[in-house]
Amino acid sequence: MEYKECLKCGHRNQNVLAGDAVKCPECGAYYAKVEAQLKREADKERAEAERRARELDAKRPKTQVKTYKGKQSRAVKAFQKEAEHLESQGYQPASELWEAGRWNAFQILVCLMFAFLFLFIPLIGWLIALFLVFYLLIARPPGTLTVTYKRDDQAG
Ligand SMILES: [Zn+2]
Known part of the structure; x- marks a missing residue:
């Protein structure tokens, strides 16, 4: 009706x-x-x-700076995950900077001190001392990935 x-x-x-x-x-x-x-x-x-x-x-800020710490592959993964999220908010990664981690003086000192002490134990101690020195040279502490995101105003 x-x-x-x-x-x-x-x-x-x-x-x-x-x-x-x-x-x-x-x-x-x-x-x-x-x-x-x-x-x-x-x-x-x-x-x-x-x-x-x-x-x-x-x-909303024009730029955002984010840092991701850890091994490079892990930092990159964390970055990719967040980049996706920020992209949905209109932010695009503008620059990426990877800084490899470095042992600081204190860490080197402590490690060398232990290596030195182990030298007093024959054979097994020498091996441990050798391992400690090699560890210092080869292993790398976590690095930092710094990413600057810029707001994409055309999209918004
Ligand atoms: Zn009425």
Whole structure:
């Protein structure tokens, strides 16, 4: 059945054909007026939401710097995972810098001191001392991958 529903009071006017009615018989409101008013309110709300979204977007930093520590393969994996996430927020990696880890002076000193002490134990101690020195030379402490992300404003 055809009817005209009043957007103000919800009354369904079934006495007239939908196109002919101008006024709600229940509350007396003019359909066109109510509809125009509702549209104005919706437009205002939408404009306000857009303004808020723009404001929020302007507050986001233009660049973000992230560091990933660990072995290179692990750092790269962590980077790739986060890059995906940041990409969905409009950030693209702009530069990547890998710095290999280095033992600091204290770590070297402690290791050499132990190596020196082990020298006093014949054979097995010498082997351990040798291993400690080789470990210093070959093993690498965790490195740092530094990535700078830039906001991709064209996409947003
Ligand atoms: Zn009405």
